[in-house]
Amino acid sequence: MKRSAPDSQVPGADQKMKKLKEEAEEEKGLMNLDENLLYEVLKHVDARTLAMASCVSRLWHQTAKDERLWELICTRHWANIGCGTQQLRSVVLPLGGFRRLHSLYLWPLSKPQAASASSWAPISRMINSKPPARWGKDEVHLCLSLLSIQYYEKMNFTNRGK
Amino acid sequence: MSMAAVETKKITLRTADNHEFEVEEAIAMEFSTIKTFFDENPDASEDTIPLPNVTSKCLSAIIEYCKSHLAFRARETSSSIDEQVRTYDEEFVKARDNESLKELILAANYLNIKALLDMLNQAVADRIKNKSVEYVRRFFGLENDYTPEEEAAIRAENEWAFEGVDPDDD
Numbered sequence: 159m160k161r162s163a164p165d166s167q168v169p170g171a172d173q174k175m176k177k178l179k180e181e182a183e184e185e186k187g188l189m190n191l192d193e194n195l196l197y198e199v200l201k202h203v204d205a206r207t208l209a210m211a212s213c214v215s216r217l218w219h220q221t222a223k224d225e226r227l228w229e230l231i232c233t234r235h236w237a238n239i240g241c242g243t244q245q246l247r248s249v250v251l252p253l254g255g256f257r258r259l260h261s262l263y264l265w266p267l268s269k270p271q272a273a274s275a276s277s278w279a280p281i282s283r284m285i286n287s288k289p290p291a292r293w294g295k296d297e298v299h300l301c302l303s304l305l306s307i308q309y310y311e312k313m314n315f316t317n318r319g320k
Numbered sequence: 321m322s323m324a325a326v327e328t329k330k331i332t333l334r335t336a337d338n339h340e341f342e343v344e345e346a347i348a349m350e351f352s353t354i355k356t357f358f359d360e361n362p363d364a365s366e367d368t369i370p371l372p373n374v375t376s377k378c379l380s381a382i383i384e385y386c387k388s389h390l391a392f393r394a395r396e397t398s399s400s401i402d403e404q405v406r407t408y409d410e411e412f413v414k415a416r417d418n419e420s421l422k423e424l425i426l427a428a429n430y431l432n433i434k435a436l437l438d439m440l441n442q443a444v445a446d447r448i449k450n451k452s453v454e455y456v457r458r459f460f461g462l463e464n465d466y467t468p469e470e471e472a473a474i475r476a477e478n479e480w481a482f483e484g485v486d487p488d489d490d
């Protein structure tokens with residue numbers, strides 16, 4: 159790479175400048191967080207930011223859709239799940255995962271104004287229309303039930319009733 | 321600092337920009353990377369440790385942080401100490417621009433200082449909270465590598481996240 163150094167009185171100054179420039183460019187790459195560090199940062203963001211993160215770039219999408227991050231988001235406000243973590247995972251993951259659970263059920267139910275929209279009204283009336291700040295067992299189980307219903311509805315029962 | 325007959329052991333660290341820092345052993349041990357190195361090489365304590373991935377600006381900030389937190393931990397735990405720690409952390413972060421914050425994260429990650437890294441990650445998370453996608457790209461100096469179609473699709477998928485986003489103020 160040809161580069162004109164401002165003052166190359168010292169022999170090899172060109173080489174040195176070139177090396178410095180390359181190192182600076184490498185550093186710029188280093189200035190970007192790799193996947194692991196990005197994952198660590200994303201552990202601290204809220205749901206909206208995590209979803210927005212998917213839209214930033216492909217690497218961010220790969221990292222932001224990690225189920226573990228969405229599990230953190232989902233369970234953050236759950237005071238009492240009513241079962242162990244492993245058990246929860248064994249239910250949620252096969253039924254579509256935490257990210258789906260969140261965007262389909264947790265998010266709409268956590269917004270009081272959306273809860274008054276027609277499709278959610280009966281449900282939110284069931285949970286007292288103003289969702290509690292920290293969810294208890296009943297709210298959690300309700301959402302898990304909804305998730306499993308949604309999953310079965312999507313199943314293709316082509317071999318039924320032959 | 322000369323106290324009684326106990327001479328505090330010092331470790332020398334050399335940064336990427338060739339500055340040498342002499343730190344007390346207790347502080348150097350807060351850097352898990354260095355602690356591990358000494359655990360595996362007990363005879364190396366007299367040597368200067370090179371830190372090719374850390375600038376002097378970062379290292380002096382990190383040393384300050386570790387010194388302060390060591391001092392906090394030496395005192396008796398109480399809610400007022402907790403409050404002081406919180407205030408210290410807030411001040412530590414508040415003064416720094418986004419670039420410095422990123423640099424500190426990389427350095428804290430390299431030196432493996434868990435508490436500092438967690439604190440910095442939370443600070444960055446707070447800074448990008450409720451911001452637009454473009455803001456985040458600028459913040460991290462990232463290229464958009466989506467095609468327009470891909471980007472439209474993924475934004476549609478995450479539509480709910482875009483309600484009520486702060487307008488960019490930078």
